[in-house]
Amino acid sequence: DQQVKQNSPSLSVQEGRISILNCDYTNSMFDYFLWYKKYPAEGPTFLISISSIKDKNEDGRFTVFLNKSAKHLSLHIVPSQPGDSAVYFCAASAPRSNYQLIWGAGTKLIIKP
Amino acid sequence: ETGVTQTPRHLVMGMTNKKSLKCEQHLGHNAMYWYKQSAKKPLELMFVYNFKEQTENNSVPSRFSPECPNSSHLFLHLHTLQPEDSALYLCASSLGQGNGYTFGSGTRLTVV
Numbered sequence: 001d002q003q004v005k006q007n008s009p010s011l012s013v014q015e016g017r018i019s020i021l022n023c024d025y026t027n028s029m030f031d032y033f034l035w036y037k038k039y040p041a042e043g044p045t046f047l048i049s050i051s052s053i054k055d056k057n058e059d060g061r062f063t064v065f066l067n068k069s070a071k072h073l074s075l076h077i078v079p080s081q082p083g084d085s086a087v088y089f090c091a092a093s094a095p096r097s098n099y100q101l102i103w104g105a106g107t108k109l110i111i112k113p
Numbered sequence: 114e115t116g117v118t119q120t121p122r123h124l125v126m127g128m129t130n131k132k133s134l135k136c137e138q139h140l141g142h143n144a145m146y147w148y149k150q151s152a153k154k155p156l157e158l159m160f161v162y163n164f165k166e167q168t169e170n171n172s173v174p175s176r177f178s179p180e181c182p183n184s185s186h187l188f189l190h191l192h193t194l195q196p197e198d199s200a201l202y203l204c205a206s207s208l209g210q211g212n213g214y215t216f217g218s219g220t221r222l223t224v225v
Contacts, residue, residue: 034214043217044156044203045115046214057114101214103156105154
């Protein structure tokens with residue numbers, strides 16, 4: 001059973017518009033959530049995170065929103081740029097989880113010029 | 114360069130071969146991880162080492178054998194693999210739990 005789900009395998013957005021990537025989770029014990037970005041032939045790189053005590057975290061063009069009651073988080077990128085084209089992974093961890101992150105399957109974001 | 118170096122970048126091996134993947138970090142991180150990434154599937158955690166001690170083995174078949182001689186180096190020894198083991202193998206390290214995993218670029222493994 002997948003505890004972290006990214007239901008959209010891919011998303012296409014016009015350059016300059018807002019990209020919204022979604023992630024749902026089932027484990028209510030998760031208290032820390034992260035987004036990673038991955039280019040082809042490279043490892044994932046950390047993008048932004050949020051603790052469960054917050055409902056929003058912003059870093060430049062990237063904002064992550066957390067809705068604990070819905071067990072849903074989203075990553076907003078605005079404005080979207082061509083260099084944002086990549087696969088985005090959502091990950092979550094629970095207290096005392098022995099360093100383990102639980103990952104979603106990823107969403108491929110394509111920014112159209 | 115992320116600070117986590119994996120070699121080789123690409124590896125093709127037969128099912129009877131023995132090979133090793135290497136990972137190295139000099140970030141001062143205490144935890145190191147092996148992940149497997151198959152197409153359109155979530156990252157699968159294979160092994161976790163914390164201060165050289167294995168703390169997690171996620172039901173990985175014995176044809177994969179990890180080794181962590183010190184906090185900076187991690188190996189994955191491979192032998193008698195199957196074609197379905199073909200995937201991208203990623204090494205990561207972190208200081209503490211969850212936050213700030215640094216990944217290497219991965220080894221693209223093809224088993225023929």
